[in-house]
Amino acid sequence: MAEQGGVFPEVRAIVDRVAKSGATPLAVAEGREVLGVVELKDIVKGGIKERFAELREMGIRTVMITGDNPLTAAAIAAEAGVDDFMAQATPEDKLRRIRQEQTSGHLVAMTGDGTNDAPALAQADVGVAMNTGTQAAREAGNMVDLDSDPTKLVEVVAIGKQLLMTRGALTTFSITNDVAKYFAIIPALFASLYAVDAGQPGPLAALNIMRLSTPQSAVLSATIFAR
Numbered sequence: 001m002a003e004q005g006g007v008f009p010e011v012r013a014i015v016d017r018v019a020k021s022g023a024t025p026l027a028v029a030e031g032r033e034v035l036g037v038v039e040l041k042d043i044v045k046g047g048i049k050e051r052f053a054e055l056r057e058m059g060i061r062t063v064m065i066t067g068d069n070p071l072t073a074a075a076i077a078a079e080a081g082v083d084d085f086m087a088q089a090t091p092e093d094k095l096r097r098i099r100q101e102q103t104s105g106h107l108v109a110m111t112g113d114g115t116n117d118a119p120a121l122a123q124a125d126v127g128v129a130m131n132t133g134t135q136a137a138r139e140a141g142n143m144v145d146l147d148s149d150p151t152k153l154v155e156v157v158a159i160g161k162q163l164l165m166t167r168g169a170l171t172t173f174s175i176t177n178d179v180a181k182y183f184a185i186i187p188a189l190f191a192s193l194y195a196v197d198a199g200q201p202g203p204l205a206a207l208n209i210m211r212l213s214t215p216q217s218a219v220l221s222a223t224i225f226a227r
Helices: 009-020 048-057 070-080 091-103 115-123 135-140 150-189 215-226
Strands: 023-030 033-041 063-065 084-086 109-112 126-130 143-145
Touching (some): 009 033, 048 150, 063 070, 063 091, 091 115, 126 150, 143 150
Parallel strands (some): 109 126
Antiparallel strands (some): 023 033
C-alpha cells in the first residue's frame, strides 16, 4: 500500500497502541484504503507469572521466543513475567538460540506446540510438546504435556530432581552393598591368610574389617548382604 502512495499515520498509531497492549494488530485494507485494524489477543493463563517465579527460584531462566513483533512480545513478556524474550523469531532463530545456550554450557528445556517449534524441540535437551499442538511438534518432543500448560516444567524439574536423588541413593547403596559382600567373601576364600599365627595376624588381617572368624560366618554374611 505504501508503494502505491498510501500514507496512514493514524493507522500506525493504532497499530502501535494495540501492539503495546500485548495484542497482535492485523490491518485490513482494500486497495489503498485501510478499512480497520483487528486486535488479536492471546490470553495469558492465570497464575503463570507466579509459576515462572517458582522456576526463577529454582535457578531456571525463562525465555519467551515468539514470532510476534517486538512491541507485542515485550508486553506479553512483562505480563507473563519471563526473564527474557525474543521477537519476530523464525524456526531457524529458535534453533540457533537453543544451540547458543547449549554452547554456553546450559541445559535447555523447550516447550512448544507449532510446526515451526519442531526443530527447536528436537534440539533441546528436554523437549516438551503441548498436547494441543501439531503432530510435528508432538513427534519432535521428548514428552507431551496432556494439559498443554507450559508451566508444567516446574513439575518436570521437581520430578527429575527426585529421580536423580533416588538414583544416587540406590547407586550408593548398591556400591556399599557390593563392597560389603566382597569383604564378607574374601575371608572365606583366603582364611589361611587371615589366620593368626603365633600371636601375629596374617598378611590380610587388616582387610577383615567385619571381624569374621570362620568361613561359615563369611558365607552367612555374604548371603545376608545378597538379600
